[in-house]
Amino acid sequence: MKDLKKTYHIKNCEIKALSGINLEVEDKSFVTVVGRSGSGKTTLLRVLCGLEEKSGGEISFIEGNSSKAGTKISMVFQEPRLMHWLTVGENMAFSLRKEDPDIIKHKVDRHLDLLGLKQFKDAFPRQISGGMAQRVALGRTLCYDPEVILMDEPLSALDAFTRQVLQKEIVKLFINQQKTVIFVTHDVDEAVLLGQKAVILEDGIIKKQIPIELPYPRDQAQDKFFKYRQEILKTIMGD
Ligand SMILES: Nc1ncnc2c1ncn2[C@@H]1O[C@H](COP(=O)(O)OP(=O)(O)O)[C@@H](O)[C@H]1O
Ligand SMILES: [Mg+2]
The missing domain is CATH 3.40.50.300 (P-loop containing nucleotide triphosphate hydrolases)
Incomplete structure (x- = not known):
């Protein structure tokens, strides 16, 4: 700058x-x-x-x-800004939607694992804690790579x-x-x-x-x- x-x-x-x-x-x-x-x-x-x-x-x-x-470039905000009608897994996959479904699954699963969110893959944002939601936001960013x-x-x-x-x-x-x-x-x-x-x-x-x-x-x-x-x-x- x-x-x-x-x-x-x-x-x-x-x-x-x-x-x-x-x-x-x-x-x-x-x-x-x-x-x-x-x-x-x-x-x-x-x-x-x-x-x-x-x-x-x-x-x-x-x-x-x-x-x-x-x-x-990707930005993570103070609030998770998840889409409430999508599951944790779908939120993380959001930036990948044009990719091959197998690749999406692989990337999302890897990052769910990395962030300790595996068992919450199918949960909706309202069903998880604030800390977990912020993890999902981080995962969404990392999936975008x-x-x-x-x-x-x-x-x-x-x-x-x-x-x-x-x-x-x-x-x-x-x-x-x-x-x-x-x-x-x-x-x-x-x-x-x-x-x-x-x-x-x-x-x-x-x-x-x-x-x-x-x-x-x-x-x-x-x-x-x-x-x-x-x-x-x-x-x-x-x-
Ligand atoms: N969209 C905006 N329109 C007008 N003023 C703004 C806007 N966004 C921020 N500001 C002003 O710019 C300054 C810096 O704000 P900001 O970047 O939000 O600071 P910080 O994130 O360090 O709290 C503040 O004086 C704020 O009021
Ligand atoms: Mg600020």
Whole structure:
């Protein structure tokens, strides 16, 4: 992203949601974006996946030395956004509907297994818990097999216990699946737990980028973890 800008207009009012974002995201890396409510996190993801048109600047996907068109991007939202009239399996298969039925079955079954959802394949969204529904949303994204996954606070509506379990699973999935992930959160611990780089956003600009040099899985009780956490907090809150 080079000098990426997004301005919203409400009546005569101009809202600069992103005012010049310069950010490089390495292929197959996990970047967390953290910041206060209203700092522009959601806007950044929406502009990246084309749900919102940028007002200026550049977004390029680069392979080798040249830019590349047609990168497959997928977004996971805070709410699962499942189709209530489709089963868990059918929701996961949604992006695959043009493929061969055997391939669909294989992909869906593999991801149901991976996410511990096997016995819920034929359940409807209303019959499963919030944590499971968010797993299905993640499974739907993984079945689509994008190169870049954008996640907008996907765990923040879950209870603390379910959130911890899913954080661990997301780390595992990331290690095994080799995807580029941009994960938005307002939870500082989550930013340190998941990201190889934490990007701190404030009023539509990047205040700081902090590479997190800790091996996975990370231990929140570690001194180094605590130091990263404090550094992020200090950047957001001031001294
Ligand atoms: N569709 C929109 N129209 C007008 N203003 C918007 C719209 N979406 C977001 N904003 C404004 O842009 C700023 C950034 O919002 P947002 O990206 O949602 O922040 P965050 O996700 O960090 O809470 C806020 O001031 C918000 O009010
Ligand atoms: Mg948001």
